[in-house]
Amino acid sequence: MTSKIDQASVKACVFDVFGTVVDWRGSIIAEGQSYWRAKGIDIDWAAFADGWRGGYRPAMNKVRTGELPWTNLDALHRMQLEPLLQQFNIKLSPEDTDHLNRVWHRLHAWPDSSKGLTRLKTRYVISPLSNGNVALLTNMGKFAGLPWDCVLGAEIFRHYKPDPEVYLGAAAILGLQPSEVMMCAAHGGDLQAAGKLGLRTAYIYRPLERGPGRTVERADTSTFDVAVESFEELAAALAV
Amino acid sequence: MTSKIDQASVKACVFDVFGTVVDWRGSIIAEGQSYWRAKGIDIDWAAFADGWRGGYRPAMNKVRTGELPWTNLDALHRMQLEPLLQQFNIKLSPEDTDHLNRVWHRLHAWPDSSKGLTRLKTRYVISPLSNGNVALLTNMGKFAGLPWDCVLGAEIFRHYKPDPEVYLGAAAILGLQPSEVMMCAAHGGDLQAAGKLGLRTAYIYRPLERGPGRTVERADTSTFDVAVESFEELAAALAV
Numbered sequence: 001m002t003s004k005i006d007q008a009s010v011k012a013c014v015f016d017v018f019g020t021v022v023d024w025r026g027s028i029i030a031e032g033q034s035y036w037r038a039k040g041i042d043i044d045w046a047a048f049a050d051g052w053r054g055g056y057r058p059a060m061n062k063v064r065t066g067e068l069p070w071t072n073l074d075a076l077h078r079m080q081l082e083p084l085l086q087q088f089n090i091k092l093s094p095e096d097t098d099h100l101n102r103v104w105h106r107l108h109a110w111p112d113s114s115k116g117l118t119r120l121k122t123r124y125v126i127s128p129l130s131n132g133n134v135a136l137l138t139n140m141g142k143f144a145g146l147p148w149d150c151v152l153g154a155e156i157f158r159h160y161k162p163d164p165e166v167y168l169g170a171a172a173i174l175g176l177q178p179s180e181v182m183m184c185a186a187h188g189g190d191l192q193a194a195g196k197l198g199l200r201t202a203y204i205y206r207p208l209e210r211g212p213g214r215t216v217e218r219a220d221t222s223t224f225d226v227a228v229e230s231f232e233e234l235a236a237a238l239a240v
Numbered sequence: 241m242t243s244k245i246d247q248a249s250v251k252a253c254v255f256d257v258f259g260t261v262v263d264w265r266g267s268i269i270a271e272g273q274s275y276w277r278a279k280g281i282d283i284d285w286a287a288f289a290d291g292w293r294g295g296y297r298p299a300m301n302k303v304r305t306g307e308l309p310w311t312n313l314d315a316l317h318r319m320q321l322e323p324l325l326q327q328f329n330i331k332l333s334p335e336d337t338d339h340l341n342r343v344w345h346r347l348h349a350w351p352d353s354s355k356g357l358t359r360l361k362t363r364y365v366i367s368p369l370s371n372g373n374v375a376l377l378t379n380m381g382k383f384a385g386l387p388w389d390c391v392l393g394a395e396i397f398r399h400y401k402p403d404p405e406v407y408l409g410a411a412a413i414l415g416l417q418p419s420e421v422m423m424c425a426a427h428g429g430d431l432q433a434a435g436k437l438g439l440r441t442a443y444i445y446r447p448l449e450r451g452p453g454r455t456v457e458r459a460d461t462s463t464f465d466v467a468v469e470s471f472e473e474l475a476a477a478l479a480v
Binding site: 074121125127133134135136138139142148150151155156173174175 | 314365367373375376377381382388391395413414
């Protein structure tokens with residue numbers, strides 16, 4: 001754990017969600033191997049999860065560059081799902097397709113997330129600051145037991161990270177200066193974008209985001225205010 | 241208690257806040273008579289609270305009619321506070337004025353609010369749907385122990401109730417049909433506006449909103465789906 005932060009100046013901690021708070025890959029695989037296998041769909045769910053997530057950044061970039069008008073993440077996921085179902089030769093009813101699309105509302109937290117957030121909540125405003133939409137994040141919060149104080153989703157700002165509007169918009173809507181907000185994420189690019197705009201930055205190392213056999217390399221943390229390996233360590237670094 | 245609702249069709253309960261969830265008048269009086277009296281300001285805090293709240297609707301209407309550009313409730317409260325301080329002959333530093341303005345972030349809940357919300361949360365998405373701004377509602381939620389799943393404040397829609405954009409915007413951002421959302425409020429006008437747009441409506445009778453000596457008349461509840469006298473009764477009416 002490294003920390004070079006004056007905790008008293010931080011009022012809110014905002015969190016990247018996919019990969020940082022929840023294990024999107026493990027959750028999709030788990031639901032595939034239980035619920036969907038019981039419905040007769042027996043595929044390589046790890047490959048399916050990776051394929052779906054692989055379309056995430058290109059789809060958002062179409063919105064960021066103006067190629068697509070504003071489209072929320074549920075709708076982007078749905079657009080990617082159609083060709084993926086064809087590719088894996090899966091036939092689903094429209095109702096089942098909708099239900100599968102909403103697996104992103106049913107992601108499980110990493111084992112330390114809820115406990116660490118509960119500690120952080122005693123001293124700081126805690127909120128997701130995610131490219132997910134508000135409904136997705138709200139349903140996920142209930143499903144995974146995440147005690148958010150409020151929910152900041154991309155459509156509130158009508159921009160996707162790493163657009164500056166998201167980070168600066170979060171500080172503004174919370175009534176805070178950028179320097180009073182700490183961006184917490186497992187991804188260096190997210191933190192670099194936030195840090196450039198004056199937000200504080202906390203890196204949480206999540207080596208298993210891409211699966212157990214494919215350990216994610218640790219980012220260069222020298223430019224971040226805090227670097228930890230769990231949300232419990234984050235709470236300790238922020239003196240709660 | 242009256243109820244004519246199919247509970248299974250309701251997915252989210254959204255709440256008016258000032259008067260419905262929290263006792264704005266009693267809270268301002270209480271802070272005045274303790275914190276501010278200790279600082280030497282000894283005025284009729286009930287009259288002060290009533291005067292401040294009296295400017296609420298006219299100020300919002302200036303935004304609703306376009307006379308003012310979008311202005312959040314913290315800023316509207318601050319605009320009303322300046323002449324009020326003069327009227328009551330109170331001199332405050334800028335820091336103290338800011339602190340007093342944020343008394344709206346420190347309102348106490350009615351005794352049944354937190355308990356009822358905690359029950360409702362087990363089955364429904366619960367959120368404020370208030371003319372307050374997100375920071376105000378988030379800070380108030382922490383202060384008063386309100387277990388919101390997410391926080392929907394007016395600036396997300398850039399409209400004030402009873403503009404339709406707020407009610408329809410809430411359903412849309414929650415990913416729901418209007419008929420799946422129940423508007424819960426102590427004020428008939430709020431519910432009538434919501435009901436016209438297809439939302440479900442729950443009336444909570446709060447006779448003490450204007451103070452103990454001035455019992456608020458009960459609205460005609462015949463057109464509302466549910467009418468109750470507390471949040472615990474609301475939970476019971478909604479089968480939790």
